[in-house]
Amino acid sequence: MSVSISRLTAADLPAFISILHIYEAVFEMEEFTLPAENYLLRLLSNNDFIVLAARDADGKVLGGLTAYVLPSYFEETASVYLYDLAVDPAEQRRGLGSMLLNGLRDYCQQHNIGEFFVQAMEGDTEAMRFYNATGGKPMRVIHYDYEA
Template sequence: MGSEDGAPKDGSGPGFAVRRLGPGDIPSMRALNALFGRAFAEPDTYGAAPPDDAYLADRLAKAHVAVLVAERDGAVLGGLVAYELDKFERARREIYLYDLAVEAEHRRRGIATALIRHLQAHAAHRGAWVVFVQADPGDGPALALYDRLGTREEVLHFDLPVGARPLP
């Protein structure tokens, strides 16, 4: 049985429940950002200049942004952020799983898998044809998880600066 966003109604696992955040879930979003800062060892990126509540509520209200959390007793144990990308070559969309993390003390309990399964159900409901994610070559646990759940493609990732720069 699915929920209104297409994800399984029972998005739970042993000792936790998975749900999609909405515009009224600012405290949970802030907790997830703090978790990302710890998990990725980037506390400044995720906490030094936090956006205001209105900004977060606006982003959480967007249909093309999916923020999922695994919680127990109101505490965020893990979560993910994904973005829909509408394509031009065909009338379809892809979903980019941008951030995924689980608190260190709650890892290896099926939380990341449950979050991804919930995202896959959401993607199907939204008419997406694929969910894709990037992982760093040295991140063994992430690579093992994604190898188990999908098909690996070897690609290179480039960060391009923003703004006009003179050509060489």
């Protein structure tokens, strides 16, 4: 099967919505409400917001990832925070997640970004296994959330 990985732009809103519905299914988001299209278009127009889609030869979205570029103030570069990555359950275990990660790696190399990172919830053994298998180096940190 032929699969392509591409960065989405505002012209790709339907593909982004497909990715959001994949997230909804994979992350079991029971009360998910799709944001307004104008909001999603603003996100897709933001250069510091990355959406990569895995599509088959017919253009069907099979999976995707979302990430944020975080400019550094220590040096003239940035890091990328991989926020979400998911593959349609019917398409899993075929290497698409690895292809998406490689697409993000390519993006970082093309933009002189030396690293990207992702968080996995402790106990999410499937995600941890995937990130270990794809070359991720685990770091022990404690994440704090604050209500605004």
